[in-house]
Amino acid sequence: MKNVIFITSRLDEKHGGLTASLLNKVRILNENKNLISTILTFHAASEFNQVKSTIMQRYNLYKKVKIYNINEFFRSRCLTAPEKKYDINTEIYTPVKVNDTKYEYYHLGVKVLEIFYRNRQIKEVRHFNQSNVCFQKDVIDNDGYLYWRSYYLNSQLSRQIFFRRDLTPFLTREFDAINKSDKIKSLVLFEKETIRFNTFNDFKAYFINFFIEKPITYLVGEARSIDPVILNIKDECIRKIFMTHSIHIRPGTDIIRAGNRHVLSHLNDIDALVLLTNKQKEDIDRRFGVRSNYYVIPHSIKIPTITEKREQNKVVIISRLHKEKRIDHSIKAFAQVINKIPDAKLHIYGEGEEKENLQKLINKMGLQNNIKLKGYSQQVNKILQSADCSLLTSQYEGFALAVQESIANGTPVIAYDIDYGPSDMITDGVNGYLVEKNNIDKLSHSIIKYLKKTTKEKKIYSTAAINKARQFSNEQFSNNWFFLFDSIKKKSPNMNPIITFFNINRSKFNKHKYYLNLQIRLNKEINRVPLFKASFLHKSTLINREKTKIDFIEPHTIRQNNNCFTLKFIFDIRQFKKHETYLTSIIIQDHDQYFDLPITINNYELDTKSLSFKKCKVLINTEHNTLQFEL
Template sequence: MKTKTPVILVNSLNIVRGGLTKAVFTRANTLAKEFKAVYIFTFLYQQHYQQIINEIYSRGLLNKNVIVLNLFEDLKPYKKKIKKSIKHPIKEKGLICFQDMNQQNPSYRYYKDGVYCKYKRFDRNGKLLFVDIMNDSRHRLYRNEFDFWGYLNRIRHMDNYLNKSRLDRYFDIKGNCYLTIWVNPNNNSEKRAVLFEKDPREFETIDQLKMYWLNERLNSIKNPVLMVENRNMDNLVLDLEKIEGLKRVAVIHNNHLKKPFNKEAEIKDEYKNLFNRITEYDSVIFLTNEQKSDVQEQFGSNNNLKVIPHPATQVSETLKKEFTGTYNSKLAVTLARYVPQKRLDEAINAFKYVVQKLPDAEYHIFGFGKEKDKLKKMITDLGLENNVKLKDFTTDPMYTYKQAACSILTSDFEGFGMVITESLSAGTPVVSYDSKYGPSDIIRDGIDGYLVEKGSQKKLAEKIVQIMEDDNIRKKLSINAIEVNNRFSVENYAKSWKKLLLEL
């Protein structure tokens, strides 16, 4: 049996982990125990990329045997470990400086002979983030961006009318420009790329650059198995050629349907390349049986379609006992980003019916996102300020779930819903809309939680009240909930992925 090398392709990695990043970390860490080498390839420019990666390793989020490579960092012709940071001063000789008091981070405007010529922003630790250079008409000519250690990382040349980048130049720590990318300022899409190495070359599209880098890297890896997480990479990966032993695996993380997100809906545009070329993948992985069944119904059955669900967060026997013990019987929680997909407005509206029955009931929502102000106003308009609280993102979901009588999920759609398995792992039953996909594959209705028809706010409230009012019901659901650790075990997850990769 040939040795395989798992290679996971994603756009970027972040410290504040969303579901995709968390899923990638879990799989990479699991595979690192089974295979000699595991790689994660990332493709997006991140200003403080190296610091982000260092923090991911230092916090133990990623096994150090997992090798992370980034397109922009790896293409740099000159790589050297930085020993000393560059300190950039606020004041500059010959320039008059005024602080911009409207910004959270320290920011400054600079004038020379009465003309506004420069703008600087620092982080709260005094590290320079960027410098904008202005023309005499106060238009930005270009922006200099700096890495964590104070070295110039990128220069963005601005369009005079749209005030957005038209050309990006990338630099190594010696100050050499090694890459230029043309940018469409109307939609910020990357176009032509020019690489300046020992063998300079032009690329008509950014995908050609990515393909060049993938070919260079993959040809040095024995029998690579590419796991594609983002749908914007499907054509790119399927068009790769001349890589010995290459196998391709598509991993589907989300609902592939447009609104109203059911079987009658159209396919999302970003999924069309995948389904048009689905037989070209060696394997296509779904997180739920329901989604696989829907795809088979529409596109036909293929032997390359498999289901490998995410594992549940594993909890020790001691903690399992604690989780079924003390909790706030009048508290419900949700861990979610404040974005339209999560339909937190549905949960908040439903909770007004809970409060009518139980005036001291509370609902805490832990997260972050662009809809925070909208949700705050909604809570005020409903008169629920004393009951519904918007909390910051929590780094300890197990503790958060442990405190609550139940958790709530009202998303329009999901790919799996890891928050469900997390809540059940903590012994906290889940009351959820029966959205596609995830809830019906994970929650056993009436056994470890409740499934409610999507949009049925009063029914959702009834189930929440039932759990809050009846300790015996809550205890039964809680005891059953922790069985999720066996139903979605790390051991089964590891076996499934290892078996898949070795059989390709």
């Protein structure tokens, strides 16, 4: 049986799509492959056991997954005395009822306590000093036991002590209260052996190690905050897998999102990167190099039974009403639709911060009779089945679950061709339309075009939508994950290549040609020749990585031994664009590893003056000591 551990930051009763996808994943893998996996979490939650029970029931997970929390795990160990429930003596204080869940307690006119109740049980007790400043807070679990006690310095959290049910402490967390920081400075774990940790991440790694088993344990990082922890665990029997749930580029920029940088800057040190769409994989290939350990595993979906009759000219949106969803684009486009199809209607389902602004826009454009904000609904399948088509006009998506749900219900989708998701599920003109992003006129044109189709034509689109959705079955989803597990059983050591020798000469007979020779050494012996390329990056295109231009030269490769290779190639300036500076590097690609090594002139003497002439200057970047050509 495979030992698969999914690692996330927290598990809440009310949770978003990331947690939902994880919980559905472990259920599907159990039902299709009999895998009993493990989920690890790290948040402090006094109601964790109750939340876990609720989630296990909601997602039908009993006997299908094991869920552990770092605090509950250590809290249940090393009990040395009888259990003792929390008790506080308030007899000498004067109680003042604030409301049904909060009481204040006074002594000689000074407030000394605030006690909060839930279901008539004490949940939290706050202690106050003479200056009415809270200096201590006690948190009690649902069974009436003290869970943790927080201490404050000038209202800033300074220390937390976590308790077992026998009232013995099992963990202390120290905070940098003097500098008004909520960052944990250190932790001390009190068990048979007392252990001090310098960082919370060190403590997390210690916890994870309890679940690592030979011969192979698969660690799947589900939350970006956990990535550094997994990356730093050193154990030959683990395989490190990282799940991508969203875009890796900051919207509207070419900047890698901070949370994604840990993994994307260590791609040679991981065993697998899981992506939701082919389009995102293509972007990762382009930015970080082609590797064999990128796996596209989209979310799965079950095809529902069609029970509703479609209403002609009805269009729907199911979405959070947030700015990045750009529902206003759909409203503006629909104003043009109504001019051509007066009885067309757009029903928008969802809640969010933009609801009031969207209603104002509808009113301002006089569209109240055709466009309705319908609020949140759990009847997703009924809503989609009742519509001719659905819309998606987001700025970006990690996968676009709304598209998948729509096509599974046989409802074609008209969507902006954004990153990422729509193009993986919509075949333009077959089961919907892909529209140039931000083009409201083209969006309205596509809606009109579809609504004007005959019933027979719409039926063809609907059938095509369901057929496309069948590609995302639970069975295929499970097969994809197990293919990944089997593919990375054998661990590939990092090559860590270095350039050990370099020289460059200009032809005596043809001054336009430069002859470059390099020697590359790997830190492991391999029985094959990696793919080598000489890379010449156009410096002027560095501003936007989406449009970066690179020219490649295939070198002549000579194997010296199993870990040393000589590369020879010719840089002919006549083959390159003029008025450009070229940054040089060597690309090395071998299965799951990809390296882009700048050609550096560290220990080699280079007479750039004699190598240069009117049409080409040979340069050395003074900051990085790298070779460049300026034409």
